[in-house]
Amino acid sequence: MQEALLAVTDLSYSYRERQAVRAASLQCRRGAILGLLGGFTGTMTFAGAAFRPAGDAAMRSRLGLVPQELALYDDLTARENLAFFARFQGLDAAATATAVARGLELAGLVDRQNDRVKTFSGGMKRRLNLAIGDLHGHELLLLDEPSVGVDPQSRNHLFESLRTLRSAGRTLIYTSHQMDEVQRLCDRVAVMHEGRVVASGTTAELAARAGTPDANLEQVFLSLTGRSLRDEA
Amino acid sequence: MNLFSASVCIAQKDLRLFFRDRTGMMLGLLLPIALVTVFGMIMKFAFGGSSGMPKVAVWVVDADGSDASAKFVRGLRELGMLSVLPRAGEPAIDAAMARALVLDGEAHHAILVGKGYGEALAAGKEPPITVVRDPGRAMEARLVGIGLMQATMAAAEGKSMPWLLASMMRRQGMSEAGAERVQASMLLVQNVIDRFVAGDAELKDAAATPANGFDMASIFEDMVPVVREDVQPPARPKNLNHQLAQSVAGMTVMMLMFGLMACSVTLLQERDQGTLRRLLVSGAPRASLLFGKFLFCIAVGLLQLAIMFVYGELVFGVGTFRDPLTLVVLAVTWAAAATAFGMLIAVWAGTPKQAEGLSTMLILVMAALGGCWFPIQVADLPWWADVVTHATLTHWAMTGFQGMFWHQKGVLDPTMVRAIAVQWGFVAVATMLAWRVWRRRFTAG
Incomplete structure (x- = not known):
């Protein structure tokens, strides 16, 4: 078994007087994609909190983020966006050039690199959003609903890119409300409910645990977390 | 990446964005010129050239x-x-x-x-x-x-x-x-x-012939025999009247605050468009975001001041470049003070709309009380109004710029030193407060 990049035991975390994570324990292997289900507060906060104990820049430098928002500058070109974030993350000129070239490849935007982002389609922006998150080659990449609102081709490109990153030994934590995506992409899945990790494993393991071996991930999720409305942010 | 490099990186990016939005940039730079022109012309013609009489x-x-x-x-x-x-x-x-x-x-x-x-x-x-x-x-x-x-x-x-x-x-x-x-x-x-x-x-009397x-x-003006003694700085331009100098300095001071407020609000835009979170997890010092914006605003402020002063000199001949050292010190000081004000409002306000509303009200009140619109310094104010006037940032900026334009004072004149010191004091306090609010509101969690 591969070593665990992220190992969390009994983690609790409050944010703005709200208990976002409650005594959660989780492991994530290096070079795997971990699907984390349960809304942003319960998932990304959990992942962020896992890196928080040290809380310093050195720890943050191991963490890449692909936020749900298109965290891009619309009036900069794709190349300028990549170059700015690369430089801001501390890459020197040579490393920036390399990272920008790799990012453009990853996003499939080599031909449009000098176009302003505001002229891009939603899918192109999503791909660039992912490429910026990966600029530094962080060990762990947090992806928050990276495929929201994209066309099937762009979604497919995104998934291929994520698999490429996994093949390169990168560890990804992937959150989404699209259960089929998670089932299709992730090696393991952790289900969070009310700040707790209520189950984790492969889809098959979770289905078995829920007592519905033939169920898909959405049915398993509903079985584990109940059918009442979830109003978490 | 160290604090300075990261701050410069942020400032460069914001300057690139500032120059790329050409319409916005032109409006930001030309609107103050338009206002200075309008007010300057009104003052120049309404107050009859250099006589200063309305x-x-x-x-x-x-x-x-x-x-x-x-x-x-x-x-x-x-x-x-x-x-x-x-x-x-x-x-x-x-x-x-x-x-x-x-x-x-x-x-x-x-x-x-x-x-x-x-x-x-x-x-x-x-x-x-x-x-x-x-x-x-x-x-x-x-x-x-x-x-x-x-x-x-x-x-x-x-x-x-x-x-x-x-x-x-x-x-x-x-x-x-x-x-x-x-x-x-x-x-x-x-x-x-x-x-x-x-x-x-x-x-x-053959020996006593009036000049004119x-x-x-x-004849009635000269009925009371007095000796008239004109006291004014020798380098003051002949065609400059007090109202014109007041207008150029006042509009420059006020419009810089508006301009830099708009720049400071980019901090809120970073949050709203999601880039802030990405920058915060980047590993660069978190303070670099605030100080990068600070550098950006000061750069834009100096650019705006430079354009305004060149224009004021070319069109109105206000004698801007008589004392370059004083000009540079006053420009940097006011750009820093207006930036600190903008940053404090930006981090304190919850949204860009709140920041714009609050800043507009404060800037207009400060402009009126500080003498940007009319020379309130010479008004006979009650003591409490005088205190309020002195409490405005614009008062000290106007003291500096009018000191340079009208009184032709240098940077080492005690009045100028005091005006500059008060502004830098504000920069220190406002930046510290902005930093505390920034940490609490923007980087927590």
């Missing part, structure tokens, strides 16, 4: 149409303090129209020259003149009064003093007999003056 617009209706009334109107036109309407070549108005103009607020004063003006003046009697006025315009009324006296003396060719004094004494309650004695006595004086004006050698010749119209 010009009061007065409508004149000449119902007499005599040579004397025409001379009277011409006398009014030649006064620097009045702008007489209608101008030459424009259609005349009648008394009813003049009253309507004053009533509607289109004019503040109208002078109605009645029929018989010329005859009355020739006979040494009170000529029929009516001044239609808005009673709320007391300051202008005094100027109109002075103008009336001077124009009347010009129309009467220096022979108006006897009846003027007699008339004045009647209004003070003197009996008709007393007023006639005053007029008779003054006629004797008038005769002596007439002989003097005519060049009677017996009355002339005999001027009956302004």
Whole structure:
């Protein structure tokens, strides 16, 4: 078994007087994609909190983020966006050039690199959003609903890119409300409910645990977390 | 990445975005120029060149149409303090129209020259003149009064003093007999003056000739013998008046605050568009975001000031570049102070709309109290208003810029040192507060 990049035991975390994570324990292997289900507060906060104990820049430098928002500058070109974030993350000129070239490849935007982002389609922006998150080659990449609102081709490109990153030994934590995506992409899945990790494993393991071996991930999720409305942010 | 490099990186990115939005940039840079132009022109023309005297617009209706009334109107036109309407070549108005103009607020004063003006003046009697006025315009009324006296003396060719004094004494309650004695006595004086004006050698002192010749119209101004001593910096441009310097400095100070507020709000935009979170997890020092914005705003502020000063110099000749060191110190100081103000408002406000609303209110209030719109420094304010005025950031900026433009003071002058020190003190306090709020509101969690 591969070593665990992220190992969390009994983690609790409050944010703005709200208990976002409650005594959660989780492991994530290096070079795997971990699907984390349960809304942003319960998932990304959990992942962020896992890196928080040290809380310093050195720890943050191991963490890449692909936020749900298109965290891009619309009036900069794709190349300028990549170059700015690369430089801001501390890459020197040579490393920036390399990272920008790799990012453009990853996003499939080599031909449009000098176009302003505001002229891009939603899918192109999503791909660039992912490429910026990966600029530094962080060990762990947090992806928050990276495929929201994209066309099937762009979604497919995104998934291929994520698999490429996994093949390169990168560890990804992937959150989404699209259960089929998670089932299709992730090696393991952790289900969070009310700040707790209520189950984790492969889809098959979770289905078995829920007592519905033939169920898909959405049915398993509903079985584990109940059918009442979830109003978490 | 260290704090400085990361801050420079942020500033470079924001400058690139600033220059890329060309329409926004042009508006940001041209709007202040437009305002300086409008206010500068108003001040330059309304206050009559370098004299610093305001010009009061007065409508004149000449119902007499005599040579004397025409001379009277011409006398009014030649006064620097009045702008007489209608101008030459424009259609005349009648008394009813003049009253309507004053009533509607289109004019503040109208002078109605009645029929018989010329005859009355020739006979040494009170000529029929009516001044239609808005009673709320007391300051202008005094100027109109002075103008009336001077124009009347010009129309009467220096022979108006006897009846003027007699008339004045009647209004003070003197009996008709007393007023006639005053007029008779003054006629004797008038005769002596007439002989003097005519060049009677017996009355002339060859050694004492007035520089501008005999001027009956302004004789009352010189009635009290005083020695006039002009005290002003030798390097002050000749065509600069106080209102113009006030206008250029005031609009520059105020518009920089608006401009840099817009730049500071980019911090909130980073949050709203999601880039803030990405930057915060980047591993770069978190303070670099705030200080990068600070550098960006100062750079834009200096650019805006440079454009404004070059424009002010080229168009109005305010003497901007007489003392480059003082100019640079004041510009950097005000850019930093306005940036600190903008950053504090930006981090304190919850949204760009809140920041814009709050800053607009504060900037306008500070601009008014600090003397950006009119020279409040010379106003006789109650003590509490004086304290409030001194508490505004704009007051100290105006003290600095007016010190440089008008008083031609250098950076080491105690007044300037104090103004600069107060602004840097604000920069320190506001930046510290902004940093604390920034950490609490933007980087927590």
